[in-house]
Amino acid sequence: MDLRVSLVEGILELKNPILSAAGSFGSGLEYQPYGDITQLGGIITNGLSLYPCAGSPLPRIAAAPAGLLSSVGTQNDGAEYFIREVLPRLPWQSVPIIPNINAGRVEEFSELAGLLAAEEGVTALEVNLSCHNSNRAGQRFCQNPVTAARAINAVKRFAGNKPVIAKLSPEIMDIVEVARAVEAAGADAISCIGKVQGLAVDVRGRRPVLGNVTGGLSGPAVKPIALRCVWQIAQVVKIPVIGVGGITCARDVLEFLLVGAHAVSVGSASFSDPETIFRIVQELPAVCEEYGIEDIKAFRGSLQI
Amino acid sequence: MISPIRTELTVTDNVPFGQPEPGLGGTHRYYALTLERPAWKNWEPGQFIMLRPKDGGTVEWARPLTICRVTSQSLVLFFRVASEYGTDRFARLRGGDKVIVWGPLGTGFEIRSNTPTLLLARDAGIAPFAGYADMHPDPACLSMLFGHQHPSSHYPADAMASRLDMEHLRDRVPGDCEEFYRVSARKMQEYKENGGICLACGPMDFLYGVWKKALELELPTQLLLSARMNCGVGACLGCSTITSKHWPDPIRAGLPVHTCTSGPVFWARDIDLDAVMPERNM
Structure with a gap:
């Protein structure tokens, strides 16, 4: 069965529709003992910032019913370290490498894009629009179609011919409006959703569980929200949509394709079992057959209302 | 560095230690969980494994457990029941249950002969x-x-x-x-x-x-x-x-x-x- 997906013709071609999600697969190297990472459709790396970032205070992770609450605060060693120490060790000749980029100012997004896009090993960039905009009192870029578009436009101008994927949060009044705005600003694809903000508390200690007080919820608990967002966006934009949120098996992949996604990113399920993403890749053809799907392109967006 | 492997193992025993505690709904606080020995070439004391029940559905998160002992036949883990979505599930494991384990992970303690x-x-x-x-x-x-x-x-x-x-x-x-x-x-x-x-x-x-x-x-x-x-x-x-x-x-x-x-x-x-x-x- 032909599982190939073209997100940007000739530039961002995936051998299958399954990518790793930012924040859950490290750089990809961490999972090499558990499977062949070149068999994935692509690797979206953990979030990078222009400069090294120490991240949020501990604890950073709390288990929740059907999900994980986390606040890592984009701990990373900075884009230059990634380029110098990590990228050369990744099998970028065999699998698309897509750094997820984070910034507090539009200018930082530009600089990050310029640095990373200049690297042969970088196939595309995913822009985390859930970042707080330091020029707007910490409002997230994606909360406003104008600031979201500005960030994407800034990245596009410095990304050369490297495709730019806009990652959207569901926590905005109208995700469709923001999707339209980033498409107009030049985004080559949209991924959604980012994590949903939540809170875990310790009754005995009468304190929040996470050091940062609030965190982002991921896992199966958010899958219905992600499906809704993908479905709404896929109907109004012409660029491909990558579904993210609660994918744990091949059938989940089909659910996202059914509502219009071109591809999916597997996130926190990798924490439940490091073989999860490799198993999904392996099982997808058989599960397609089980559901009578002969052509995933024809199946995409075939939800009947 | 010892290369970790992911494997499915069978629980051979899960022994509670001490007395049940009212605050935990009558369950024990400490357990020694024994699994069949994984096919590890080597391991070091101080290293840990990640473990989750196999039949826990799609929302089971794995938890880290420090390795207590490894014998020719078994892997022994000693743990404290500490969290609602973590180790409390391990307390309910019984002989014959299947678990997913990956490890050994991390660094181990220094072993120095002739040193106090x-x-x-x-x-x-x-x-x-x-x-x-x-x-x-x-x-x-x-x-x-x-x-x-x-x-x-x-x-x-x-x-x-x-x-x-x-x-x-x-x-x-x-x-x-x-x-x-x-x-x-x-x-x-x-x-x-x-x-x-x-x-x-x-x-x-x-x-x-x-x-x-x-x-x-x-x-x-x-x-x-x-x-x-x-x-x-x-x-x-x-x-x-x-x-x-x-x-x-x-x-x-x-x-x-x-x-x-x-x-x-x-x-x-x-x-x-x-x-x-x-x-x-x-």
Whole structure:
């Protein structure tokens, strides 16, 4: 069965529709003992910032019913370290490498894009629009179609011919409006959703569980929200949509394709079992057959209302 | 570095220790979980595994457990029931149940023959020292100080007492915990004078005190950090430890490292627990 997906013709071609999600697969190297990472459709790396970032205070992770609450605060060693120490060790000749980029100012997004896009090993960039905009009192870029578009436009101008994927949060009044705005600003694809903000508390200690007080919820608990967002966006934009949120098996992949996604990113399920993403890749053809799907392109967006 | 493997194992036994506790709905607080032995070529005491029940559905998260012992037939894990979505499920495992395990993960304790070695353990922190005593070529060099909140029947202490010199200090009244810390510090002083080393495992507050004393005495000391690990492979960034200026790789000095991959066993001088636990340094 032909599982190939073209997100940007000739530039961002995936051998299958399954990518790793930012924040859950490290750089990809961490999972090499558990499977062949070149068999994935692509690797979206953990979030990078222009400069090294120490991240949020501990604890950073709390288990929740059907999900994980986390606040890592984009701990990373900075884009230059990634380029110098990590990228050369990744099998970028065999699998698309897509750094997820984070910034507090539009200018930082530009600089990050310029640095990373200049690297042969970088196939595309995913822009985390859930970042707080330091020029707007910490409002997230994606909360406003104008600031979201500005960030994407800034990245596009410095990304050369490297495709730019806009990652959207569901926590905005109208995700469709923001999707339209980033498409107009030049985004080559949209991924959604980012994590949903939540809170875990310790009754005995009468304190929040996470050091940062609030965190982002991921896992199966958010899958219905992600499906809704993908479905709404896929109907109004012409660029491909990558579904993210609660994918744990091949059938989940089909659910996202059914509502219009071109591809999916597997996130926190990798924490439940490091073989999860490799198993999904392996099982997808058989599960397609089980559901009578002969052509995933024809199946995409075939939800009947 | 020992390469980890992911494997499916069968539970052979799950033995509760001590008495059931009303606060836990009548369940026990401590368990020794025995699994069939994984096909590991090697392992080191202090390393851990990630474990989750196989039939737990799609929303089961794995939890890290320190390796207690590995025999020719079995892998033994000793754990404390601590969380609603974690170790409480492990308490319900029974013989014949299947679990998913990946490991061995992380760094292990230093084993030095002919060197006086002080083992400092508090509560479930006793777990890795069973395997340590098994593997040590010269167990006569080992001496353990074990501080605990509950009666010794809650811990695998009796089985270990036959293999190494062990002193117990149980908290019976308020202030006993501090007495354990004082005795620990006194023993560390003795081992410094005797050219020994110290290895410690237990809650972070306890390890912070050991860390401070180790730096003060310049006693070679390793700490097994019980930070909240999540993925066990360095991908989730949930467990972070800040290195000191002595970190072996100067490029990473003063920066965060993953506890699960750069640790969980660290030399005290290589890390900065004041940066990890700023509330303790106020």
